[in-house]
Structures are given as C-alpha cells and as structure tokens.
Amino acid sequence: MKITLFSVAVSACSVFAVDVPKAEPFGKMPDGTEIQAFTLTNKNGIKLRAITYGAIVLSLETPDRNGKLADIVLGYNTLEEYIKDTPYFGAVVGRYGNRIAGGKFSLDGTTYTLATNNEPGGMKCSLHGGLKGFDKVVWHGEGLVKNGVQSVKFSYTSKDGEEGFPGTVELSVIYQLTDDNQWRIDYEAKTDKASPLNVTQHSYFNLKGEGNGDILEHELVFKASRFTPVNAGLIPTGELRAVTNTPFDFTTAHRIGERVKGDDEQIRFGGGYDHNWVLDSQDGSLALAAIVTEPSSGRTMEVLTTEPGLQFYCGNFLDGKLMGKSGKAYQFRNGFCLETQHYPDSPNQPSFPSTILRPGKTWTSTTVYRFGAK
Numbered sequence: 001m002k003i004t005l006f007s008v009a010v011s012a013c014s015v016f017a018v019d020v021p022k023a024e025p026f027g028k029m030p031d032g033t034e035i036q037a038f039t040l041t042n043k044n045g046i047k048l049r050a051i052t053y054g055a056i057v058l059s060l061e062t063p064d065r066n067g068k069l070a071d072i073v074l075g076y077n078t079l080e081e082y083i084k085d086t087p088y089f090g091a092v093v094g095r096y097g098n099r100i101a102g103g104k105f106s107l108d109g110t111t112y113t114l115a116t117n118n119e120p121g122g123m124k125c126s127l128h129g130g131l132k133g134f135d136k137v138v139w140h141g142e143g144l145v146k147n148g149v150q151s152v153k154f155s156y157t158s159k160d161g162e163e164g165f166p167g168t169v170e171l172s173v174i175y176q177l178t179d180d181n182q183w184r185i186d187y188e189a190k191t192d193k194a195s196p197l198n199v200t201q202h203s204y205f206n207l208k209g210e211g212n213g214d215i216l217e218h219e220l221v222f223k224a225s226r227f228t229p230v231n232a233g234l235i236p237t238g239e240l241r242a243v244t245n246t247p248f249d250f251t252t253a254h255r256i257g258e259r260v261k262g263d264d265e266q267i268r269f270g271g272g273y274d275h276n277w278v279l280d281s282q283d284g285s286l287a288l289a290a291i292v293t294e295p296s297s298g299r300t301m302e303v304l305t306t307e308p309g310l311q312f313y314c315g316n317f318l319d320g321k322l323m324g325k326s327g328k329a330y331q332f333r334n335g336f337c338l339e340t341q342h343y344p345d346s347p348n349q350p351s352f353p354s355t356i357l358r359p360g361k362t363w364t365s366t367t368v369y370r371f372g373a374k
C-alpha cells in the first residue's frame with residue numbers, strides 16, 4: 001500500500017497531539033459569577049483538576065507502587081463548601097502568603113495597615129493576604145498547551161488598596177502537568193507601585209490518599225540546615241537558627257510523627273510544625289527543597305523551587321469539623337503543607353530577603369512537585 005507524506009503527517013499528529021484543556025462548569029458564586037474547572041492529564045494517567053475560584057486544586061491523582069491511583073490532596077466536592085469554610089485547601093494565597101506581624105508594615109516612608117485575621121498566641125497578625133486574599137477571588141482561567149503538555153493559566157488583577165496593600169498588581173499562575181510526573185507552577189507579576197508580594201500554593205497533601213488517616217508516618221528530608229524560629233505569635237524573631245540537635249533537623253530522613261510532640265519551645269509555639277525552613281539554595285535557581293516518602297503506598301513527592309524558604313505545616317488546626325471529598329472528616333494532622341515562599345513577616349524584617357516588587361520589574365517564581373513511587 002502506498003503511504004503518502006500527508007497520511008504520515010496526519011498519523012503523527014494524531015499520536016502526538018495534546019488536547020487543550022476545556023473549561024467545565026463548577027457552580028456559581030453568590031453574585032452569579034460562574035466558576036470553571038479545568039482538568040489536566042498526562043500520558044501516565046496522573047490527573048490534576050483546578051478551578052477559577054482561588055486557583056484551587058480540587059484533586060490530584062497519582063499512582064502508588066502498584067499503579068493504583070488515589071487523590072492525594074485534601075478538599076471538597078462543591079464550590080459552596082470552599083466558600084463557606086476552608087483552611088486554604090488547594091488555593092493560591094497572597095498578596096502576602098504567611099504572616100505579617102500586627103497587620104502593619106512600612107514602605108518608602110508610608111505605614112500600611114492590613115486586616116488582622118489571625119491571632120496565634122493572642123498576638124494579632126495578617127495571614128495569607130487578609131480577609132479576602134487571592135484564595136477567595138475569582139481568577140480568569142485559560143486552558144492551553146505549554147511545552148507540549150496540558151496546562152491552565154490563571155490571571156488576576158489585584159487593585160491598588162485591595163486588603164490594604166499598595167499598587168495594582170497583575171498576576172498570572174500557570175499549572176502544568178508534565179509527562180515526567182511533575183506539577184509545575186510558574187508565577188509572574190508586575191505592579192504600578194511598590195508592594196510586598198509573597199505568593200504560594202497551599203495544597204494539603206496525604207500521600208496515602210485524602211481521607212486515609214494521619215500523615216505521621218510520612219518521611220521527610222529537607223535541603224535546609226537552618227530555620228526561622230518564631231515567638232508565641234508565630235512571627236519570626238529574625239534569627240536564622242541551625243537545625244542541628246533540634247526537632248527541626250530533616251537533613252536526613254525523619255518521620256513527621258517522630259518528634260512532633262517533642263519538648264521544644266518552638267514545637268509548643270506552633271502546636272507542632274508550622275515553621276519556615278531556610279533552604280540551602282539561595283541563588284534563585286530551581287533546586288531540590290524537600291523529599292517526601294509514604295511507606296505504606298510507596299508514593300514519593302519531591303519539591304523543587306526558586307524560592308528561598310519552605311513552610312512546613314502538619315495540619316495542627318484540623319479538628320474533625322470539616323468533611324472531605326470522600327465523606328470522611330479531616331482529623332488532627334490528616335494533611336500537611338509544603339509552601340514554597342519568602343520568609344514570614346519579611347516586610348518588617350530588613351535582614352530577610354526582600355519581598356518588595358517595584359514598578360518596571362517583573363517577579364517570577366517556579367515551584368515543582370514531582371511524583372513517583374517505590
């Protein structure tokens with residue numbers, strides 16, 4: 001049979017073509033705004049689903065050592081549940097992820113006051129951007145193919161004065177799901193006025209599968225020999241302390257539950273782990289930050305980032321009141337977060353790496369969550 005060049009070309013396209021993810025309805029906001037969902041799938045069957053409300057990752061299915069898929073992120077089945085009550089499940093948080101002491105900072109001679117929406121240890125602070133941070137706004141979503149893989153781009157304009165922050169910030173976040181099992185996140189932002197900016201992804205993970213109990217047997221390795229100790233209000237003291245001979249030493253593998261109840265002032269302040277690690281790589285290149293292994297399933301997760309810090313939070317405030325996707329309540333320490341970031345309270349800590357974005361500059365940041373099994 002004669003095969004024409006055209007037929008060969010058509011055959012090749014049919015094999016290698018990647019479909020652009022399509023928007024699907026996922027409920028409506030109270031004001032009637034429609035929320036869209038996008039589903040990304042790679043050639044290995046890994047699947048990520050995200051929505052335009054908060055750029056929230058609804059689900060992330062990865063295989064265990066036997067190839068069985070499970071959803072490894074905590075969350076809900078409906079938009080109404082996310083709107084009603086969520087501890088930032090799966091969301092992009094900002095304009096300033098993490099805490100700003102007292103909800104105040106000074107910049108170029110002007111003092112700015114933010115909403116104080118968190119009060120650990122009886123000390124008020126602004127957390128994750130305030131009362132209506134990036135996790136609670138509607139983003140514009142666009143399915144696309146980037147570098148030959150399915151992707152979704154979320155865009156949002158944060159106006160001057162929003163939640164007390166100066167400057168209008170144009171922000172985009174791109175999620176890619178690559179064929180080598182990487183969930184890649186690329187952030188980009190510009191502003192018309194100097195402003196602090198610290199944006200991160202706040203998914204809660206359980207590599208056994210969401211709803212499958214606590215995360216205490218997960219083993220962690222951090223590429224970090226220092227951390228930022230905090231006061232009773234979980235605000236950094238300004239010190240960069242060595243992790244040696246502390247429960248914060250994950251330079252070699254340790255289970256989360258091994259020292260989470262240790263007799264340590266920092267553990268008591270956080271009610272467990274809720275701290276920022278100072279990553280050894282500080283040059284802005286994409287570098288390995290953390291390795292997570294879950295022994296029973298064999299699932300692994302590596303975290304790579306261009307950011308200088310990593311917040312490890314082990315679900316200390318989960319208390320069984322929130323019902324998850326699988327119909328099971330999320331109990332104490334049923335999920336953990338690894339949030340790539342600049343350090344907490346940096347606008348008030350001149351010795352920390354700066355988070356100030358200025359007009360004419362473009363802020364970019366990349367984080368990769370890479371999945372495997374062994």
